[in-house]
Amino acid sequence: MIKRLLIFLFIVQFPIVHAQDEDDVLSKILVQYSLQDYIGCVETCNQLISIAPKKGEAYYYKALSKMMMGDLRGTEADMIIARKHGGNTKDPALKFWSDEAERRKFIIKSFYKDRKVYPELGYRPRYTRKDSLRGALRPERTCFDVTFYNLKVKINTKKKTITGSNDITFKVVEPTQRIQIDLFGIYKIESITWQNKSLSYHREFDAVFVDFPDNLSVGSLQTVTVKYSGKPRNAPNPPWDGGFVWKRDKKDNWWCGVACEQFGASSWWPCKDHPSDEPDSAQLTFIAPEGYDIISNGRLRHKEPAEKGFTSHAWFVSYPINNYNVTFYMGKFSHFSDTITNKLGKYPLDYYVLPYNLDEARKCFTQTKGVLQFYEKAFGEYPFMKDKYSLIESPYEGMEHQSAIAYGNDFNKKDDEQMYLNKKEDYIIVHETAHEWWGNSVTASDMADIWLQEGFATYAELMFIENKYGHDEYLKELKRKLQFIFNIWPIVDNYNVNENAFASNDCYNKGAAVLNNLRCTMANDTLFFKLIKDFSQRYRLKIATTKDFTSMVNEYTGKDYTAFFKKFLYDKNLPVLKYTYRKEGKNIVLKYQWEEVDKGFAMPVGICTNDGASFRLEATTEPQEITLKNTTTFRFYTQWIEPDKVQRNAYTYYWTKCGN
Numbered sequence: 001m002i003k004r005l006l007i008f009l010f011i012v013q014f015p016i017v018h019a020q021d022e023d024d025v026l027s028k029i030l031v032q033y034s035l036q037d038y039i040g041c042v043e044t045c046n047q048l049i050s051i052a053p054k055k056g057e058a059y060y061y062k063a064l065s066k067m068m069m070g071d072l073r074g075t076e077a078d079m080i081i082a083r084k085h086g087g088n089t090k091d092p093a094l095k096f097w098s099d100e101a102e103r104r105k106f107i108i109k110s111f112y113k114d115r116k117v118y119p120e121l122g123y124r125p126r127y128t129r130k131d132s133l134r135g136a137l138r139p140e141r142t143c144f145d146v147t148f149y150n151l152k153v154k155i156n157t158k159k160k161t162i163t164g165s166n167d168i169t170f171k172v173v174e175p176t177q178r179i180q181i182d183l184f185g186i187y188k189i190e191s192i193t194w195q196n197k198s199l200s201y202h203r204e205f206d207a208v209f210v211d212f213p214d215n216l217s218v219g220s221l222q223t224v225t226v227k228y229s230g231k232p233r234n235a236p237n238p239p240w241d242g243g244f245v246w247k248r249d250k251k252d253n254w255w256c257g258v259a260c261e262q263f264g265a266s267s268w269w270p271c272k273d274h275p276s277d278e279p280d281s282a283q284l285t286f287i288a289p290e291g292y293d294i295i296s297n298g299r300l301r302h303k304e305p306a307e308k309g310f311t312s313h314a315w316f317v318s319y320p321i322n323n324y325n326v327t328f329y330m331g332k333f334s335h336f337s338d339t340i341t342n343k344l345g346k347y348p349l350d351y352y353v354l355p356y357n358l359d360e361a362r363k364c365f366t367q368t369k370g371v372l373q374f375y376e377k378a379f380g381e382y383p384f385m386k387d388k389y390s391l392i393e394s395p396y397e398g399m400e401h402q403s404a405i406a407y408g409n410d411f412n413k414k415d416d417e418q419m420y421l422n423k424k425e426d427y428i429i430v431h432e433t434a435h436e437w438w439g440n441s442v443t444a445s446d447m448a449d450i451w452l453q454e455g456f457a458t459y460a461e462l463m464f465i466e467n468k469y470g471h472d473e474y475l476k477e478l479k480r481k482l483q484f485i486f487n488i489w490p491i492v493d494n495y496n497v498n499e500n501a502f503a504s505n506d507c508y509n510k511g512a513a514v515l516n517n518l519r520c521t522m523a524n525d526t527l528f529f530k531l532i533k534d535f536s537q538r539y540r541l542k543i544a545t546t547k548d549f550t551s552m553v554n555e556y557t558g559k560d561y562t563a564f565f566k567k568f569l570y571d572k573n574l575p576v577l578k579y580t581y582r583k584e585g586k587n588i589v590l591k592y593q594w595e596e597v598d599k600g601f602a603m604p605v606g607i608c609t610n611d612g613a614s615f616r617l618e619a620t621t622e623p624q625e626i627t628l629k630n631t632t633t634f635r636f637y638t639q640w641i642e643p644d645k646v647q648r649n650a651y652t653y654y655w656t657k658c659g660n
Contacts, residue, residue: 022052026055029041029057029058032044033061037632037635038066038068038069039069039581039635041062041065042062042066042069042658045061049062055085056083056087059078059079059087060087060091062078063078063087064094066078066658067094067097067098067640068638069635069638069658070577070636070638070654070655070656071657071658072655073655075097100487103488104488107504108123111502111503122493124499127494129205130206131498132496132497133204133205134182134264135274135498136496137274138180139174139176140180141272143173143175143176144272145277146278146279147280148281149167149168149169149326150285151164151166152165152287153287153328154286154287154310155256155289157246157256157289160234160246161230161232162229162230162232162268163229164269166271168223168224168225169221169222169279170221170222170272171219172216172220175216176215178211179210180208181207181210181224181226182208182271183208183226184206184230187229187230188228188229188230189228191226191227192208192224192225192227193225197213199212199224232258232267235259238259238396239397240502242261242263243258243260243263244257245394249332250354251356255329255395256328257327257328259399259401261324261399262324262447262498262500262501262502264324275322275446275543276446278320278323279320279321281317282316282321283316284296284326284328285312286328286330287307288310288330289309289311290309290310291332292332293329294330296328296329297317297325297327297401298315298316298403299315317387318386319383319387320542325402325440326401327399327401329352333353333392334355334358335351335352336362338351338368338369340373340389342376343381344381345385347382347385347387347388348388349390351390351391352392361393363411364411364429365391367425368391368433371425371429371430371433374463374464374468378467378532379437379460379537380536380537380540383440387402387403389436390404392405392406392407396408397428398428398432400440405433406432407429409426420465420477421480422473430460431458434456434457434458434461434464437457437460437536438453438454441540442535442536442540442544443542444544445545448492448495448499448501449492449501449545449546450501451491451514451546452546453507454507454508455507455512455514457508458481461477462478462516465477475643475646475651476643478512478513478643479642479651482639483640484505484509487506487572488503488572489503491506491511491568491569491570492546492569492570510568513568517568517652518561520604520652521603522557527556535549550565560600563599567596567597567598574653574655577655578592578594578657578658578659579591580592581660587627587629587630588633589625589626589627590627591623591625592605592617592624592625592626595657597621599621600621602620602621603619605617605619606646606651607634607636608634608635608636608637608641615628615647615650616649617650636656637650637651638656
């Protein structure tokens with residue numbers, strides 16, 4: 001009897017459902033989507049799919065709604081079906097963000113165009129001995145600690161060549177008869193001498209192994225002098241793809257310089273080319289064509305005639321400096337200056353720009369002092385007071401060269417995606433200045449740890465925006481940065497191979513997201529900002545590792561954040577908030593927990609209901625539930641949702657999965 005009744009109901013009901021107007025249901029979907037009722041939109045899309053299984057628009061809006069709710073994998077699955085059935089496949093943004101293979105292809109082409117990558121290696125290159133020689137701390141490197149570089153370089157603009165020498169002074173740490181220095185194979189080594197004796201050496205790729213007559217005594221100071229010459233590589237796309245920059249300004253005068261982060265300082269001068277070893281100080285002498293200025297790191301000690309037609313410019317760096325930050329700018333510059341006074345004293349702000357841009361530069365650079373003063377408050381006094389702070393106009397966008405920052409942002413007139421939403425602050429000044437603390441003072445020990453420089457500098461930008469314009473503006477800028485995270489590789493990946501950790505640029509935006517997520521999880525802004533400042537101070541003018549920071553977090557909070565950092569730093573995928581919901585009268589009961597994380601992982605999320613009420617949910621790996629009263633729908637605050645009315649410390653970065 002019951003079976004007969006069910007069959008009867010099915011026969012009666014089916015024609016009614018099937019006869020519903022597809023356009024009416026689609027119109028309802030559009031309304032729900034416009035009202036940000038993404039839960040309801042998915043439900044109605046499923047209704048339309050039951051009527052018309054090949055309705056591409058239904059899958060498209062279902063995918064779009066899932067994306068807004070943070071379900072990236074669900075978005076990808078529905079977009080595959082949407083494309084199959086002729087849905088809106090012309091939406092380039094959704095196509096890009098709903099297809100990991102598409103994003104990966106784009107990123108690999110952008111960052112690994114000259115190297116083959118392998119899926120089985122996580123879409124990284126197959127690293128070779130050449131990579132290990134460059135990136136690893138092998139015995140020939142760990143046996144000595146560089147204390148001083150005395151670099152001299154002559155610049156020949158006619159031939160675009162350089163000749164030079166470097167006196168490398170080092171302390172012997174372990175008994176050794178051999179050391180490794182680095183210089184690209186494109187250069188001819190004229191000689192390597194020690195105590196007025198020629199030393200034998202052999203080259204393997206870009207490594208140079210230097211042999212001494214006897215073991216060097218532990219604790220002794222030694223100096224080797226390397227003389228060399230050659231033609232540097234012309235930078236294809238500085239600073240991202242580095243090398244020498246040879247340009248002409250609008251007056252047809254030369255502008256020359258170098259940007260070589262990750263590419264390598266040994267691309268233009270002989271050194272121990274590993275980020276873990278910085279000299280205590282350095283003298284940098286550049287011999288340039290007569291009539292040109294040379295601006296470099298540190299302070300100018302003397303300028304004097306050299307050989308006919310050339311002038312010698314000697315600069316001295318009073319502090320440790322990482323190799324890629326050693327630089328020069330050759331051009332015909334106008335100079336103006338300012339000073340900052342703090343509790344430790346006074347230091348100069350020097351600006352060097354092309355003469356025809358002087359008036360614009362004077363206006364634009366007035367913001368610099370405020371940026372420095374905020375960072376001093378947030379991270380401690382400027383680390384290089386005995387040298388200077390300077391901005392030098394460059395034909396490339398920017399680079400954080402210590403005390404001699406490259407500035408190429410067209411005096412904040414560019415209208416690109418990296419400008420801040422309010423258009424008032426110059427992002428090159430704000431970001432590159434942050435590097436004086438994050439990168440130049442606190443320096444990553446390996447390229448795999450580069451997020452300690454780029455992620456912290458990017459988060460410093462957000463701190464500056466928040467301090468000047470308020471927390472709402474901070475959230476808006478954060479939201480935009482979250483939208484440019486690709487999740488193709490982990491932030492921290494392969495050590496000891498000079499990893500291209502800049503690939504995808506997640507070390508910037510995802511690095512900042514990690515710090516924001518940490519702040520939200522700690523839910524104690526006073527402690528969080530103290531932690532960041534104290535980390536800056538503890539490792540001031542020192543080398544730091546990711547482990548140094550994560551251990552300090554555990555120390556300051558008294559909690560174990562191992563699962564948190566393991567997920568966000570060492571896994572390309574995000575934590576997944578699995579949730580289910582059921583409607584009970586006028587209420588919705590929401591159940592949620594974290595998945596694809598280790599036990600102990602915890603992080604809050606924010607949700608918003610249809611009446612505008614917002615909630616901060618402290619999610620863990622254990623299931624929890626909340627009753628949302630008088631609620632017809634809800635949505636998560638994700639990177640696609642405006643953070644209006646979000647609860648403080650609830651705007652985090654994650655994926656979701658609906659279990660309904």
